[in-house]
Amino acid sequence: MKEILEILENNPKIKPEEISTMTGMTQAAVASKIKEMEKKGIIRKYKTVIDWEKAGEEYVYAIIEVKVALRDRKGYDSIAERVAKFPEVRSVRLISGDHDLSLTVRGTSMKEVAFFVAEKIAPLEQVQGTVTHFVLRTYKEDGEILFEKERSERLAVSP
Amino acid sequence: MKKNVQNALLYRREGMAGKFVAEKVRNIPPSGIRKFFDLVLEMDGVISLGVGEPDFITPWHIREACIYSLEKGFTSYTSNLGLLELRELISKCFRKDYCVEYNPKNEVLITTGVSEAADLAFRAIINPGDEVIVPEPSYVSYKPSVSLAGGEPVPLATTLENEFRVTADDIEKSITDKTKALVLSYPNNPTGAVMGKNNLEEIADVVNEYDLAVISDEVYCKLTYNGNHTCFSSISGMRERTIVLNGFSKSHAMTGLRIGYAAGSEEIIGAMTKVHQYAMLCAPITAQMGAIEAMKNGDGEMKKMVREYDRRRRLIVDGLNRLGLDCFEPKGAFYAFPSVKSTGMTSEEFAGRLLKEQKVAAVPGDVFGDCGAGHLRCSYATSREELVEALGRIEAFLDTL
Numbered sequence: 001m002k003e004i005l006e007i008l009e010n011n012p013k014i015k016p017e018e019i020s021t022m023t024g025m026t027q028a029a030v031a032s033k034i035k036e037m038e039k040k041g042i043i044r045k046y047k048t049v050i051d052w053e054k055a056g057e058e059y060v061y062a063i064i065e066v067k068v069a070l071r072d073r074k075g076y077d078s079i080a081e082r083v084a085k086f087p088e089v090r091s092v093r094l095i096s097g098d099h100d101l102s103l104t105v106r107g108t109s110m111k112e113v114a115f116f117v118a119e120k121i122a123p124l125e126q127v128q129g130t131v132t133h134f135v136l137r138t139y140k141e142d143g144e145i146l147f148e149k150e151r152s153e154r155l156a157v158s159p
Numbered sequence: 160m161k162k163n164v165q166n167a168l169l170y171r172r173e174g175m176a177g178k179f180v181a182e183k184v185r186n187i188p189p190s191g192i193r194k195f196f197d198l199v200l201e202m203d204g205v206i207s208l209g210v211g212e213p214d215f216i217t218p219w220h221i222r223e224a225c226i227y228s229l230e231k232g233f234t235s236y237t238s239n240l241g242l243l244e245l246r247e248l249i250s251k252c253f254r255k256d257y258c259v260e261y262n263p264k265n266e267v268l269i270t271t272g273v274s275e276a277a278d279l280a281f282r283a284i285i286n287p288g289d290e291v292i293v294p295e296p297s298y299v300s301y302k303p304s305v306s307l308a309g310g311e312p313v314p315l316a317t318t319l320e321n322e323f324r325v326t327a328d329d330i331e332k333s334i335t336d337k338t339k340a341l342v343l344s345y346p347n348n349p350t351g352a353v354m355g356k357n358n359l360e361e362i363a364d365v366v367n368e369y370d371l372a373v374i375s376d377e378v379y380c381k382l383t384y385n386g387n388h389t390c391f392s393s394i395s396g397m398r399e400r401t402i403v404l405n406g407f408s409k410s411h412a413m414t415g416l417r418i419g420y421a422a423g424s425e426e427i428i429g430a431m432t433k434v435h436q437y438a439m440l441c442a443p444i445t446a447q448m449g450a451i452e453a454m455k456n457g458d459g460e461m462k463k464m465v466r467e468y469d470r471r472r473r474l475i476v477d478g479l480n481r482l483g484l485d486c487f488e489p490k491g492a493f494y495a496f497p498s499v500k501s502t503g504m505t506s507e508e509f510a511g512r513l514l515k516e517q518k519v520a521a522v523p524g525d526v527f528g529d530c531g532a533g534h535l536r537c538s539y540a541t542s543r544e545e546l547v548e549a550l551g552r553i554e555a556f557l558d559t560l
């Protein structure tokens with residue numbers, strides 16, 4: 001199972017036939033295993049890592065650190081789940097250290113992102129404070145290097 | 160006088176300096192790989208299955224260790240034997256993986272790759288005229304190294320029927336009263352063959368009976384796909400007779416850093432060190448530092464690479480068999496060794512035409528010994544995308560026949 005996931009994590013477009021050859025499992029077994037993992041939510045979705053800058057789109061990303069005051073016994077989940085529902089928010093993580101939550105927010109301008117934080121996140125009752133870090137450049141995303149990749153400079157034939 | 164005239168005739172075409180080249184060197188046949196390499200160089204857009212090294216770049220943590228060592232100013236010679244810390248790590252690894260004890264102080268020698276270690280081993284044990292049995296198909300450097308050391312390489316054919324494993328019977332038939340040593344090279348380049356513990360035990364009996372030394376090149380030991388590797392010196396009674404050669408080139412994708420090692424009894428390692436101290440002085444310190452990092456923290460990345468090789472292995476073996484190029488299952492290293500006999504072509508014809516017509520490079524099997532004739536060495540140390548593309552091109556080529 002882990003083997004299939006490892007293969008898919010790096011290339012969701014790969015065909016079950018190919019996974020079957022690479023793992024030695026039958027095609028039917030691969031297909032049913034994948035179905036099962038989709039159903040169980042182990043495979044959440046198939047996504048594409050895009051270099052939006054290269055595509056000419058002016059997206060602005062920011063990392064927002066949020067300090068939370070816990071109000072009741074609901075803990076962090078309630079505030080985190082609430083924040084997560086905004087489509088502008090791309091990721092929500094509970095973190096250790098000075099702050100409690102770390103959000104990634106995407107907008108089309110710095111102003112838009114700044115106002116989103118000021119109007120939608122900061123005023124929430126449990127939010128004590130926020131720090132906004134605008135992303136200037138992304139070098140690596142989800143394990144994928146976005147700058148020029150290294151190529152092995154091997155000789156074409158060697159013993 | 161007569162000899163001089165002869166020489167003058169012989170060397171005239173090569174310019175006058177040719178006469179200085181020693182006969183021993185002159186007599187080494189040109190490398191078949193080299194010939195093929197020159198062909199490939201002239202072409203664009205070639206997908207190469209001809210590469211005998213990993214397509215992975217050295218894992219970053221190892222490169223970082225090398226960089227850090229440079230920053231700290233580690234640029235000196237080391238002890239002839241190599242850094243003690245590295246020898247200790249290697250010794251520990253032998254104990255853990257194979258339950259064989261080597262004293263890091265005098266039974267482990269760090270070398271500039273397995274290549275140097277093999278050369279040292281031959282030079283350390285061969286007297287003029289001694290015969291060394293070299294099972295084939297095999298890596299190309301053993302025979303010339305034996306010759307240069309003054310010995311007589313005795314090639315020994317292995318067969319597809321026996322999955323290219325060497326047998327005790329075959330060895331026994333090649334033994335003469337001049338036989339000094341046996342080369343073992345499993346997992347094998349170019350066939351991908353491996354030897355199980357029982358196979359090795361049979362061989363150990365013959366080795367004992369005829370009092371042979373064994374040079375065991377185990378550089379692909381971490382690249383096995385069907386059970387773990389058995390180190391030859393872990394077979395009962397073999398430790399004192401065996402020089403184990405190993406390195407980091409394949410397991411940790413460190414080919415260009417040039418680092419390997421030999422392990423054996425104190426007497427033999429001492430003799431090898433004698434040669435090494437004058438020929439090489441020591442292995443490069445930067446690579447030794449990288450190797451220390453590889454031994455300490457390299458298992459994770461290594462296993463990841465091995466898993467990836469395994470996937471590619473299944474992909475290519477399955478593909479070749481489907482195309483009708485019979486390919487037995489290689490259980491180690493990163494080579495498939497399909498037969499092209501069904502096409503009626505020789506390896507060289509097949510490889511040459513495949514290169515010209517479909518731009519796929521694979522090395523003709525007879526480069527690795529006469530018994531490799533009729534086969535191709537296809538390295539799967541290349542990306543899956545390229546392997547799939549190469550298989551497609553091979554199919555297109557076969558369709559034109």
Ligand SMILES: Cc1ncc(COP(=O)(O)O)c(C=O)c1O
Pocket residue numbers: 159211212271272273274275298344347348376378405406407408414417418419
């Ligand atoms: C069987 C075998 N031994 C030794 C070597 C050379 O190893 P190193 O890079 O450690 O000199 C190779 C490289 O292709 C090989 O295939």
